Amino acid sequence: MKRTSNQPFRKIAALTFAFSLAVPFAASDNALLSNEAHAAGTTSSIAAASSASATSSVRPATQSFALMVKGEYVNRTAYLKQGNGYSLYVANGYTFSKAKNKIHLTQYPSYNAQIEKLPANFNLQKVSKQGRAELKKYGQVRSYKGDQLFESPMSSARLLLQASDTKGNLHNYVIWTSKKGDSYLFRINAPTSEFAGTFIEIISNSLTSILADK
Template identity: 35%
Template sequence: MKKQNTISIILLTVVAVLALSACGTKPQTNSTAPQGSDQPQTQQQPQVKPETIAESEVKKGTGVYNGAADPHTVEIGTNGEAQSFQLGDGLDTAIAGLKEGDTVAFEYTEKAVEGDATAKQLTLTKIQKTEAATDGNQNGRAGQAVGGERTKTQTFDLTLEGKKEKQTATLAKGEGYSLYVFDPMSLFPDQNRVALAVDDNYYAEITKLPSDFNLDELQKEGEKDLASIGKVQKLDKAAIPEALSSSRLFLQASSSKMTQQYIVVENKTGGFIVKVNIPQGEPAEGFQSYIYTSLESLQANK
């Protein structure tokens, strides 16, 4: 009996020890969060650079003021075409002082129109009236007093496709002379030739004459030059183009393919032989208006 009590006491002691051990043991926790846990993370945002807005290039032009299309838009004729311009800030006063037909110099910017890659919005930033060329001749053809100091550009009256309009030409210098040349043409000084840009078969070849030239001898020379083209005609004063009033001699011959002219131009600065080549074609009419006006502005260098 005593032995059984001893065993019972031992068993109770073991159970008590085990119970106390269980109560004192705490489960271990992993303080290190596993990779890929749902811990919030701060993401670095890409740095956005401010967009650079390119400034519009300011362009310059000259033309004829055709009037206002509406309170915010005006029309200017330039290089044979009418163009519409939006009014920039502060231009109301400048526009109010203009009349239709006034020759103007202006500055403007271009901006692409959204949705139309070919269209551009033109906005005036400056406009002012300029004086058209006059020298006492009809239509201001010579551009200034003969023999005087010449400006870099000059505005002239032209008749194109039956309509009168004003266009600006640029001073160009050849061998011993100068003249005003319009945008559709260029002067090639090494050839002493003014030619149409789109087709250089339309041209005028210029030769400065000595002061003692003989008009009768020049007529014989011209008739010989033109004989291969066809029958040579000498135009009387009434038949000579109005734009070329300084012509002393005007010979012409035509074929089915072209017209050639031999012209002697003379003014107070000197005389010139001009050989004009005009193929039969669409540009012929416009070319003649441009070239005769340019030839009327011929001046020998001092």
Template identity: 40%
Template sequence: MKSTYKITTLGAAMAAVLLLGACSNETATGTTGQTNPPATGQSTAETGTETTTTDPTASTGTTDSSATTENEATGSTTEMGTDAESTSSASATRPEKETFELMTEGTLEKRTAKLQQGEGYSMYVFDAYTLDKQKSRLQLTAFPQYHVEITKLDSKANIDELRKQGKEALKKYGSAKEYSGDQLYEDPLVGAKLYLQVSSDKGTYDYVVWEAKDGSQYTFLMIMPQGEASETFRLPAVTSLSTIAADSAS
């Protein structure tokens, strides 16, 4: 009887061990099952982060930025449209502003001029100067006695007749001298078809026949009385005159 009890007890003990082992396996399996979702969730989160960079929302953000850029561009266009009101007939191919290099008191200076509209033409005008459209006159704003009277010529204008007219226009200031070629070296109006000048202690007075790059022709009657402004008026004025161009519609 004792021997049978020992075997039974041993068998029960082994069964208990096997049962415990089975429970351990189930527990381990359950734990593994609980670990996987967080790992999967983490992977999804990482994928989601990567997706965010190419997410349609990001594209939408980019579109919004583009829209903003378009709005800014539209604003710029609107601003130029406002400026274009004063140069409504000016050539569309010419920019609103241009920068020029002027030699001032031995120093090369960069100055910006703005495109302005005259009667049937346009030109670049510097600050402190005004293009009076009604009078067809470029003048020093603060001292309008320093000015250039601009006349647009017919394409059939005769240079000999213009020479006579120029001398007559300058007659009240003195006897006109004619300059050309090397005598006008490095002057903005160096290519003038005719350049007449009267210079005295009362001032300097020029009569110029100018053919623009587009083939349109003009006369410039330049009035520069003796005075402080006479030293600074001419260069910016003739630089502006050299940029004159006819309106495309004229």
């Protein structure tokens, strides 16, 4: 999913920031480990590529995603990680914990996403009410869906709630259903910073690549 350089990426408050190329990624994958905190202008094709393999019993070990570096898109690699009954693709610079069902920015763990598999017969209204109760402590809870999410990987989410605390830190509560029909709850935390929007973009692509093992 390509976008023109510096095209504004957010339509909703603080979901993602406008593209910034001030501190681009280094050229090699390994360099990402020391530069992910200053990631800029990021987009990805992880979810699209993984959905193509949804009907396959074996998913590819890697998938590529694109980063905008100085106005050009450069392919990078995301690696298939095995969770508890599911798998998903995780980009360089991010750590996945199977034991905790959690992804975090390797050098900055406060940027993280918690994964919870939902039962097949979960009640969306009940889970939505639970989410609002959880987020209320941070501030006003807002709900977004469809075109309000613009080109976000989460645009097909069944539910996306968001609250921002007094420091501007973002807390997202997302219900996602994969191509296979399995549903998950994602709790995404992004402390306020110039790269919070980029973190949300990358982590959203990882989360939306999730598929149940069976």
